Amino acid sequence: MKIGIVGAGRMGSALARLWAKAGHEVILSDIMPPEKLEAIAHAIGPQARVASVEEAARVAEVLLLAVPWASVRDVVAACGSLAGKIVLDVINPVKADFSDLEFGFTTSASEEIAKLADGARVCKALNTIPSPVFHLPECKISGMKVSGFYCGDDDEAKRTVAQLVADAGFEPVDCGPLSSARYLEAVGMLLIRIVVALKASPELALTLIRDQKPCC
Numbered sequence: 474m475k476i477g478i479v480g481a482g483r484m485g486s487a488l489a490r491l492w493a494k495a496g497h498e499v500i501l502s503d504i505m506p507p508e509k510l511e512a513i514a515h516a517i518g519p520q521a522r523v524a525s526v527e528e529a530a531r532v533a534e535v536l537l538l539a540v541p542w543a544s545v546r547d548v549v550a551a552c553g554s555l556a557g558k559i560v561l562d563v564i565n566p567v568k569a570d571f572s573d574l575e576f577g578f579t580t581s582a583s584e585e586i587a588k589l590a591d592g593a594r595v596c597k598a599l600n601t602i603p604s605p606v607f608h609l610p611e612c613k614i615s616g617m618k619v620s621g622f623y624c625g626d627d628d629e630a631k632r633t634v635a636q637l638v639a640d641a642g643f644e645p646v647d648c649g650p651l652s653s654a655r656y657l658e659a660v661g662m663l664l665i666r667i668v669v670a671l672k673a674s675p676e677l678a679l680t681l682i683r684d685q686k687p688c689c
């Protein structure tokens with residue numbers, strides 16, 4: 474699959490590396506100096522290349538948005554039409570001082586992206602996994618697979634995103650409609666507070682433990 478990546482920082486570059494390793498083609502775009510972006514693509518290997526935000530968005534079957542919330546409006550404008558495109562958003566809309574989220578529980582970054590990117594099939598995924606976890610062997614913690622929570626309103630887009638979550642090395646967990654992003658983003662914020670409170674290394678994550686019996 475062709476995966477466009479906007480924002481090749483901690484999250485974007487780590488996911489690009491994992492997806493390239495799983496056989497996907499990754500197209501990286503960022504506002505960082507071009508030589509730095511080229512070096513990231515080069516380190517990933519022949520399945521990675523660099524493009525403008527517009528080209529990455531146009532050619533991608535799935536577009537990863539891995540930029541700070543404050544850049545989202547500009548990024549969506551730079552992408553051009555995203556109608557019909559699967560947009561995978563990992564964004565936690567934290568305030569600049571990391572004190573809180575920009576939204577309460579009446580909307581979310583994902584729902585706001587869906588409003589900005591008319592017709593895009595937006596899914597939230599992987600926002601509850603701190604980026605250092607992407608660098609652990611097989612992305613496992615203490616030998617356990619980490620949950621890759623995701624949500625969205627389009628069933629076909631969700632199936633694709635679930636596959637990409639699995640391809641990156643995580644256990645996909647369907648969290649229902651896109652409005653569940655309100656709660657996934659709150660969990661992302663909670664993890665930031667846990668790291669601060671525990672003075673912990675961010676190599677931690679949440680994993681759903683469940684009985685496999687159907688309940689109803």
Ligand SMILES: NC(=O)c1ccc[n+]([C@@H]2O[C@H](COP(=O)([O-])OP(=O)(O)OC[C@H]3O[C@@H](n4cnc5c(N)ncnc54)[C@H](OP(=O)(O)O)[C@@H]3O)[C@@H](O)[C@H]2O)c1
Nearest residue numbers: 480482483484503504539540541542544564565600603604
């Ligand atoms: N890091 C984590 O552990 C983690 C975990 C879960 C979710 N997230 C979410 O993932 C997103 C990315 O986080 P990150 O930690 O990967 O951030 P990061 O390391 O700062 O990377 C973001 C990249 O996006 C670039 N960027 C900013 N505005 C842009 C624009 N208009 N067009 C293209 N590129 C642009 C930035 O460039 P400049 O640096 O030059 O501005 C930077 O290279 C955030 O929304 C965050 O909440 C992060």
